[in-house]
Amino acid sequence: MVEYNEKLMQWINCKPSTEAGVGNIQTPGVVEHLVWQNRYREPSEYEQSLIDHLIHAFADGAVELDAVVTSLNTQGLLNEGGEKWTSENFTFEMARLGY
Known part of the structure; x- marks a missing residue:
């Protein structure tokens, strides 16, 4: 089991796109549900x-x-x-x- 959401690390301090559908963390309709959706790393x-x-x-x-x-x-x-x-x-x- 993954202990954190690895995709969030690249989104720290990132500016969201102003265009719909561009810059999503996941592809709509193809979402891998993680136990720790809001973690970008394991707790210290x-x-x-x-x-x-x-x-x-x-x-x-x-x-x-x-x-x-x-x-x-x-x-x-x-x-x-x-x-x-x-x-x-x-x-x-x-x-x-x-x-």
């Missing part, structure tokens, strides 16, 4: 660790931003810069990662 170790810690936070009942941030810090996960999580840097990181 950092991203996978963040995902695992978020799953744990949600499983423990964290649904509000402050509770999620507190849970990540309680679990000992630091952000990619090696800092403790805050509401601000968590919000920035989710926007940066596209989640």
Whole structure:
């Protein structure tokens, strides 16, 4: 199974065509459905660790931003810069990662 959509890499920062039918990621009617349609690469170790810690936070009942941030810090996960999580840097990181 492919873990990411290999066709998306070439489309990062690409300008879409203004002509109909030109510049499609796939040929209409001939679409290979992938499990990870929106990935252009596999998650990094950092991203996978963040995902695992978020799953744990949600499983423990964290649904509000402050509770999620507190849970990540309680679990000992630091952000990619090696800092403790805050509401601000968590919000920035989710926007940066596209989640």
